[in-house]
Amino acid sequence: MRAPDSKTLSKTGATAEQQEVSVYVHVPFCVRKCTYCAFYSVPLGERKPPRSFLDALLKEVKLRQSELRGKTVTSVYFGGGTPSLLPPTWVGSLLNELAGVASFSPSVEITLECNPGTTEHQSLRAYRDAGVNRLSVGIQSFHDVLLRFLGRIHSADEGRRTLAQARAAGFDNISADLIFGIPSQRIDDVLSDVQELVSFGVVHVSAYELTVEKGTPLADRARSGRVSMPDEATVAEMFLAIHARLEAAGFEHYEVSNYAHPGRRSRHNLTYWHRLPYVGLGPSAHSFNGRERSWNSASWEHYVEQLSKNERPLQGREVLSKSEALEEEIALSLRLAEGLDLDRFAAQYGEQARSCIRRNAWRWSPFLVLEDQQLRPTPEGLLRADQLALEVLKVVAECNEK
Numbered sequence: 498m499r500a501p502d503s504k505t506l507s508k509t510g511a512t513a514e515q516q517e518v519s520v521y522v523h524v525p526f527c528v529r530k531c532t533y534c535a536f537y538s539v540p541l542g543e544r545k546p547p548r549s550f551l552d553a554l555l556k557e558v559k560l561r562q563s564e565l566r567g568k569t570v571t572s573v574y575f576g577g578g579t580p581s582l583l584p585p586t587w588v589g590s591l592l593n594e595l596a597g598v599a600s601f602s603p604s605v606e607i608t609l610e611c612n613p614g615t616t617e618h619q620s621l622r623a624y625r626d627a628g629v630n631r632l633s634v635g636i637q638s639f640h641d642v643l644l645r646f647l648g649r650i651h652s653a654d655e656g657r658r659t660l661a662q663a664r665a666a667g668f669d670n671i672s673a674d675l676i677f678g679i680p681s682q683r684i685d686d687v688l689s690d691v692q693e694l695v696s697f698g699v700v701h702v703s704a705y706e707l708t709v710e711k712g713t714p715l716a717d718r719a720r721s722g723r724v725s726m727p728d729e730a731t732v733a734e735m736f737l738a739i740h741a742r743l744e745a746a747g748f749e750h751y752e753v754s755n756y757a758h759p760g761r762r763s764r765h766n767l768t769y770w771h772r773l774p775y776v777g778l779g780p781s782a783h784s785f786n787g788r789e790r791s792w793n794s795a796s797w798e799h800y801v802e803q804l805s806k807n808e809r810p811l812q813g814r815e816v817l818s819k820s821e822a823l824e825e826e827i828a829l830s831l832r833l834a835e836g837l838d839l840d841r842f843a844a845q846y847g848e849q850a851r852s853c854i855r856r857n858a859w860r861w862s863p864f865l866v867l868e869d870q871q872l873r874p875t876p877e878g879l880l881r882a883d884q885l886a887l888e889v890l891k892v893v894a895e896c897n898e899k
C-alpha cells in the first residue's frame with residue numbers, strides 16, 4: 498500500500514525526534530495500465546525500468562540522510578506501480594544504501610509488491626537474497642474473464658504460479674490482493690478466490706472494492722453505460738461474505754480492507770493508520786515526520802532530473818492544524834478494528850472531546866461499540882467506516898461549538 502495521499506498526523510503525537518521510521522519506495526512503472534487504475538505509473542510495455550531511476554533513488558537517500566540517520570527502520574515497502582519490474586540487484590542496492598545511513602530493526606519487515614506475469618522463481622529467490630522478507634502479490638482474481646475485464650496482464654494460472662514460486666523461493670510471509678465488486682462477478686466467484694488463497698497458505702489478504710476513478714477507462718465505460726457497476730447491497734454482501742470466510746479460516750479482520758493471521762498484520766501499513774513517521778522515496782511518494790507532511794514530484798522524469806542536480810524533487814509540504822489532525826485521527830482509527838483509543842484521544846484533543854464521544858456513542862450502535870476506552874467498529878461498521886467517521890466528527894464539532 499502506498500503512503501496515503503490524505504493529510505496525516507501522528508497517532509502517538511510522534512515528533513521528528515522519534516527514533517523509529519518506515520520507508521516507502523514508489524516504483525512508478527507498469528507493463529501497461531489496468532483499466533481501473535488511477536495511480537501514477539508509466540506503462541513500459543517490453544522496456545525495462547531505466548537505470549537512471551535507481552541512480553535517482555540512491556541520490557535521494559543521500560540527500561535526505563538527515564531524516565534517517567540515527568533512526569531505526571522498522572519497515573521498508575516497495576510499492577507502485579509494479580516493483581517486481583525492478584532487477585533484484587537494484588532492490589539490494591537501495592537496501593544497502595538505506596542500511597548505510599540508518600539501522601534496521603532486527604525484525605524489520607521488507608515488502609515488495611509483485612505482479613504475476615512479471616516474476617519467475619529465480620527472481621523471487623533473488624529478491625529474498627537481497628533482503629525482501631514479505632511479498633504482496635497482486636492476484637486480484639482467479640477468474641480469467643474478470644482479470645481481462647480489469648486489464649490485468651496476467652491469467653489466473655499465472656497468479657497461481659506466482660504464489661507457488663513465492664513459496665518455493667522461501668517466502669512464508671505472503672500477502673495477496675483481491676478485488677471484489679467487479680461487474681458480472683458473483684458472490685461464489687469471490688468466495689472461491691478467497692478459498693484458493695487460503696489453500697495457498699497466504700497469511701495476509703487485502704480485499705478491495707473496485708471503485709470507479711475519474712480519468713480511467715473504467716470511468717469512461719461506466720459513464721457511457723457500457724458497464725454497470727454492482728449495486729451497494731451486492732457489494733456489502735460480498736464484503737461481509739469475505740469477512741466471514743476469512744475469519745472462519747483464522748484471519749483477523751484488522752482494517753477495512755485487510756485481514757491477517759495473528760502476528761502477520763502489515764507492520765508498514767499500520768505506520769500509516771497509526772500516523773507514525775515515514776520517509777517516502779521516489780516520484781509522488783509522501784513523507785511524514787510527526788508534524789509535517791511532504792510529497793515528491795509525481796513526474797518520474799522531473800524526479801530524475803531534479804536529483805541529477807542534487808535537489809530533492811519536493812512538490813509540496815504542509816503542517817496540519819489541530820482540527821485537521823483530529824479529523825484524521827477519527828477517520829483513520831475507525832478504519833481499524835481496534836478503533837479509537839479514547840485515552841490517547843483525550844490526551845491529545847482534551848477531556849471534552851472524549852466525554853462528547855462517550856455521551857453520544859449510543860447513536861452509532863450497532864456499527865460502533867464502546868468497550869471501556871475503545872470505540873470500535875463492528876464488521877458492519879467497517880463496511881461504512883468513512884460515513885461513520887463523518888458522523889462522529891460532526892457530533893464532536895457540535896460539542897465544541899456549545
Ligand code: SF4
Pocket residue numbers: 526527528529530531534535536538577578579612
Ligand atoms: S499493476 Fe497496479 S499500479 Fe500498475 S496499472 Fe495495474 S493497478 Fe495500476
